[in-house]
Amino acid sequence: MAEKKKSSGSSSHGAAGPPHPEPKPITLEQFVSKTLPLIQMEKDAEIAASVGSLSTLKPETAEKKGLTLLNLKCSDVQTGLFGKTLLELKPNRGELLPPHKMTPHDVVMLKLNKSDSGSPPLGQGVVYRVKDGSIAIAVDDVPEDGLNSPLRLEKLANEVTYKRLMETLTELSKGVNKGPATELVPVLFGAQQPTVAKKQLSFTPINRGLDHSQRAAIAKALISNSVMLLHGPPGTGKTTTVVELILQEVKRESKVLVCAASNIAVDNIVERLACHKIMMVRLGHPARLLPQVLDSALDAKVMKADNSALANDVRKEMKVISSKLLKAKDKKTRGDLRRELKSLTKEEKQRQQQAVADVIKDSAVICTTLTGALSSQLKQTTFDVVIIDEAAQALEVACWIALLKGRRCILAGDHLQLPPTVQSVEAEKKGLGITLFGRLAALYGDQITAMLTVQYRMNELIMGWSSKELYNNKIEAHESVKDHTLCDLDGVTSSSATDPTLILIDTAGCDLDEVKDEADSTMNEGEAKVAIAHARRLLESGIKAGDIGIITPYNAQVGVLRLMRSGDKKLTEIEISSVDGFQGREKEAIIISMVRSNEKKEVGFLSDNRRMNVAVTRARRQCVIICDTETVYSNAFLKRLGKYFEENGEYLSAMEYLT
Numbered sequence: 001m002a003e004k005k006k007s008s009g010s011s012s013h014g015a016a017g018p019p020h021p022e023p024k025p026i027t028l029e030q031f032v033s034k035t036l037p038l039i040q041m042e043k044d045a046e047i048a049a050s051v052g053s054l055s056t057l058k059p060e061t062a063e064k065k066g067l068t069l070l071n072l073k074c075s076d077v078q079t080g081l082f083g084k085t086l087l088e089l090k091p092n093r094g095e096l097l098p099p100h101k102m103t104p105h106d107v108v109m110l111k112l113n114k115s116d117s118g119s120p121p122l123g124q125g126v127v128y129r130v131k132d133g134s135i136a137i138a139v140d141d142v143p144e145d146g147l148n149s150p151l152r153l154e155k156l157a158n159e160v161t162y163k164r165l166m167e168t169l170t171e172l173s174k175g176v177n178k179g180p181a182t183e184l185v186p187v188l189f190g191a192q193q194p195t196v197a198k199k200q201l202s203f204t205p206i207n208r209g210l211d212h213s214q215r216a217a218i219a220k221a222l223i224s225n226s227v228m229l230l231h232g233p234p235g236t237g238k239t240t241t242v243v244e245l246i247l248q249e250v251k252r253e254s255k256v257l258v259c260a261a262s263n264i265a266v267d268n269i270v271e272r273l274a275c276h277k278i279m280m281v282r283l284g285h286p287a288r289l290l291p292q293v294l295d296s297a298l299d300a301k302v303m304k305a306d307n308s309a310l311a312n313d314v315r316k317e318m319k320v321i322s323s324k325l326l327k328a329k330d331k332k333t334r335g336d337l338r339r340e341l342k343s344l345t346k347e348e349k350q351r352q353q354q355a356v357a358d359v360i361k362d363s364a365v366i367c368t369t370l371t372g373a374l375s376s377q378l379k380q381t382t383f384d385v386v387i388i389d390e391a392a393q394a395l396e397v398a399c400w401i402a403l404l405k406g407r408r409c410i411l412a413g414d415h416l417q418l419p420p421t422v423q424s425v426e427a428e429k430k431g432l433g434i435t436l437f438g439r440l441a442a443l444y445g446d447q448i449t450a451m452l453t454v455q456y457r458m459n460e461l462i463m464g465w466s467s468k469e470l471y472n473n474k475i476e477a478h479e480s481v482k483d484h485t486l487c488d489l490d491g492v493t494s495s496s497a498t499d500p501t502l503i504l505i506d507t508a509g510c511d512l513d514e515v516k517d518e519a520d521s522t523m524n525e526g527e528a529k530v531a532i533a534h535a536r537r538l539l540e541s542g543i544k545a546g547d548i549g550i551i552t553p554y555n556a557q558v559g560v561l562r563l564m565r566s567g568d569k570k571l572t573e574i575e576i577s578s579v580d581g582f583q584g585r586e587k588e589a590i591i592i593s594m595v596r597s598n599e600k601k602e603v604g605f606l607s608d609n610r611r612m613n614v615a616v617t618r619a620r621r622q623c624v625i626i627c628d629t630e631t632v633y634s635n636a637f638l639k640r641l642g643k644y645f646e647e648n649g650e651y652l653s654a655m656e657y658l659t
């Protein structure tokens, strides 16, 4: 993948660090007219990057671009995901899949390996699980034949999302004069001021362990009449706070819509709400949900509903009539049976719809992705409050899908971490990446914002750089993590690899230059070797492979690193990912390969303070940066980062790992 463009994004009110243009106030009309063409551009860019180009590309070229996987075999067929079937696909040659861009939840097409681009597929499905050596897809129907032949998998553009975004813009363009959000909309466009309830409100937390900033944030959310921003820097318990907030809203009998841009973010909340006895349902395709939340899925709840049981009885009756119809000879009997079948089909459909409607009506909390909020199942439902998690990673227009359904809203996120990915360079330049969270932070600032300030992840030294650079030194490390080190972990011995909390490994003067791959992404084999060598030293000192993450901003470098560790079983459990793909996650030890090393001293999108903020703050007990200081110190922000590591940690030359 070409490197992710630097987003125009948003800036924090009062935050330090390299500036991003402050989002300007915008009216509803301006927002709609600005966004409509940008969504079209983004759709075109996505289609061009996937199915659009597939029809014109040779399969081998499409595979090199990561859009197609060739020559696969079906190694397993499993049923049980609410009527869906899981097909596991492995490479026919070798053990590893080549680098590709298919990720869970993508829509894909399964074809015979040799078929031409226009030929019909064996089936369409959703990517369920991706491993280094296999990919599992969920399909509605198992292909009748072809599964024993060599197969090919093609990524499709997701057009439903764009259709929903367009529909929402059209809805907004009519002006919002009726519906639950009538009073909210003018506030979100700065035409009216946000207000708070006059009465002081005290609440009894269900989670007794909440810290002072989490309690203050919940109090602020509960008294807000329109909008509140819950600003959660890394590791500060944003999800913990969102969960408590949902429980408090349920306690005061609100109907709550909980959304996020990604399925995984929605599932994280569902998982943490599941132990509380609340009426909750998760909407969405079962293949897109984590297995541990399937009990809360709409399909699971509907199956248990009375109307669903009745619909099943009707279906049985329909089967009997269908077989009678096959045998019936005279015209009148056939006509009668057909009429009966038609009325039963109608009844079955009504009962199914009623079962779904009952589940939705009885649920106090409905959880779904932002685009899922436009599903027909929610058409008639309105909410007292809409809570959007990871709002700083969602397109503003996607947030509007959910917002139009509620009277109040609470947006949780951190606009100082990575914004949503925008594929179209032009759409991004014109502001598609500006988030509602960032826009409102700029518009109202502290008036509607509560920031969480105690973090529960990082050793204080790891946190220090991020707190100073991005959060005005407001973050404090909780006692439980403040001084924790790798050596405190069971079975870990003290060594030069495990003792330091911060390490900077400098490749300057080691001739470890970057190169471009065919898709124009940058990689650096020498740096990858150093990263793997440090990981090995950690393993030798007793760190578990699963506690180590190697992350890098460049997708090509992810491929290089994965290939390099593939022959060694000890390294299999180490997680290797792009920085963007690792947002929201953490590991005891994080190794960051910065990749850039060139004569021109170009640093590309490394200079985005939000990307480096995400990278460094994934680490709990050790953070290692591998970089060429001669190249990356050409950028003032990266130089401050490197100097912080040099001053507060170990400075090593990559030579020590290469000899």
Ligand SMILES: Nc1ncnc2c1ncn2[C@@H]1O[C@H](COP(=O)(O)OP(=O)(O)OP(=O)(O)O)[C@@H](O)[C@H]1O
Residues within 6 Å of the ligand: 209, 210, 211, 214, 232, 233, 234, 235, 236, 237, 238, 239, 240, 241, 456, 457, 583, 584, 585
């Ligand atoms: N008040 C608290 N007391 C003790 N531990 C807490 C508290 N709040 C959160 N934590 C712990 O901090 C960790 C991070 O919490 P959570 O998952 O809610 O964070 P987050 O802010 O959503 O994370 P991210 O940085 O990925 O956005 C969890 O292990 C959680 O148990």
